[in-house]
Amino acid sequence: xxxxxxxxxxxxxxxxxxxxxxxxxxxxxxxxxxxxxxxxxxxxxxxxxxxxxxxxxxxxxxxxxxxxxxxxxxxxxxxxxxxxxxxxxxxxxxxxxxxxxxxxxxxx
Amino acid sequence: xxxxxxxxxxxxxxxxxxxxxxxxxxxxxxxxxxxxxxxxxxxxxxxxxxxxxxxxxxxxxxxxxxxxxxxxxxxxxxxxxxxxxxxxxxxxxxxxxxxxxxxxxxxx
DNA sequence: GCTGTTGTACGATGAGTGTCGTACAGTACC
DNA sequence: GGTACTGTACGACACTCATCGTACAACAGC
Numbered sequence: 001x002x003x004x005x006x007x008x009x010x011x012x013x014x015x016x017x018x019x020x021x022x023x024x025x026x027x028x029x030x031x032x033x034x035x036x037x038x039x040x041x042x043x044x045x046x047x048x049x050x051x052x053x054x055x056x057x058x059x060x061x062x063x064x065x066x067x068x069x070x071x072x073x074x075x076x077x078x079x080x081x082x083x084x085x086x087x088x089x090x091x092x093x094x095x096x097x098x099x100x101x102x103x104x105x106x107x108x
Numbered sequence: 109x110x111x112x113x114x115x116x117x118x119x120x121x122x123x124x125x126x127x128x129x130x131x132x133x134x135x136x137x138x139x140x141x142x143x144x145x146x147x148x149x150x151x152x153x154x155x156x157x158x159x160x161x162x163x164x165x166x167x168x169x170x171x172x173x174x175x176x177x178x179x180x181x182x183x184x185x186x187x188x189x190x191x192x193x194x195x196x197x198x199x200x201x202x203x204x205x206x207x208x209x210x211x212x213x214x215x216x
Numbered sequence: 217g218c219t220g221t222t223g224t225a226c227g228a229t230g231a232g233t234g235t236c237g238t239a240c241a242g243t244a245c246c
Numbered sequence: 247g248g249t250a251c252t253g254t255a256c257g258a259c260a261c262t263c264a265t266c267g268t269a270c271a272a273c274a275g276c
Contacts (some may be wrong), residue, residue, distance in 0.1 A: 009196035019212050024135035027128050028234080048252065057233055060254060065233090079243035079252050096204070104202035106126050136264080156222065166265055168224060175264095186274035187222050 009067070009074050014089040015081060017070035022094070025069035026101060031062050035071060035085065036105055044075070044082040046102070112131035117175070117182050123198040125178035130202070134209060138162055139170050143179060143193065144213055147206070150184070152190040 026032050034050050047063055054062070063083065066072045073084045090098050134140050142158050155171055163172070170192065174180045181192045198206050 010204035020135050020137055020140065020211070023131045023209070027158065028146045029128055030234085040240060054234085054259095055252065057237075057255090059142055061234070074252080081253065094215065096207070098213050100202070100204045100208045101127070101131070104205050107202065138264085152224080162264085162265060164223065165225090166266075169264070173222095189223065212270095 009076065010069060010087075011073060012070045014070075014093055015029060017089065017093050019094060021069040022055055022071060022097070024097040025066050025071050028062070028065075030058075030067055032039070033100075034062065035066065036102060038072065038083060038085045039087070039102055044084045048080075117184065118157055119175060119181060119194075120178045122201055125197065125201050129177040130179060130198070130205070132188060133179050135173050136170070136173075138166075139176055140209075140213055142170060143174065144210060146154070146180065146193045147192060152192045154190060156188075156190045164175075 022100075026035060030052050033052060037050055038045060047059055048056075050059070051063070053057060063072070063074065063081075066071065067074050070086060073086050075082045085098075087098060120168075132144060138160050141160060145158055146153060155167055156164075158167070160167060160170075171180070171182065175182050177196065178194060181194050183190045183192070193206075195206060
């Protein structure tokens with residue numbers, strides 16, 4: 001095995017990313033916060049590096065939702081799991097969507 | 109009473125429209141379809157004039173979700189209820205969000 | 217009056233969701 | 247070896263949600 005406790009990390013291909021799933025994924029405040037922080041960073045960040053008011057289990061759940069919606073990409077690196085925003089894929093499929101939502105989120 | 113069967117139609121003021129609520133409202137395929145059709149029309153349309161694959165009860169539920177999220181405005185006109193997109197309010201609060209989502213939706 | 221149309225109200229129901237705690241599996245470091 | 251640390255897995259729970267059927271209220275037209 002290459003991974004610590006999971007079987008496989010699957011991501012939807014770019015063409016199968018659905019708008020409804022993306023909007024639903026970003027409609028949760030915790031997930032929007034995670035993605036906004038990820039966008040501000042630019043690169044990869046571990047799951048535990050986000051300041052969210054939930055437990056580890058809930059965090060795992062949210063990252064799974066984001067990954068299956070096609071919003072983030074996860075990759076195993078030793079014991080840590082590195083998360084990156086799939087900005088290229090999302091911009092190609094839904095141009096301008098991410099930027100508009102981030103701007104709206106920062107405008108609160 | 110001025111209305112047929114409901115007590116009052118309440119809408120959130122512009123400043124209280126929340127991004128999460130809007131994203132959640134638009135993440136449902138039925139509601140996204142309703143709002144897209146409404147955007148294509150431009151003016152007001154009755155609830156029954158939308159071609160959605162759900163019953164009247166479910167339709168009422170979806171219109172309520174859209175109204176309470178601040179996406180649409182509802183107004184009673186005789187026996188019919190007229191729906192209009194709150195484009196000005198949404199554009200003022202979240203600039204470009206509606207246009208981007210509609211473009212993404214049409215790109216399927 | 218009566219009938220049809222429009223839409224809501226009120227359950228009910230099955231599925232999904234966000235949350236948590238506990239237990240466990242890798243990895244890193246001493 | 248042992249001890250942290252990182253994150254998942256599983257079960258549980260309360261809550262929300264999308265859907266429906268039935269009943270009902272207001273209006274329009276005959």
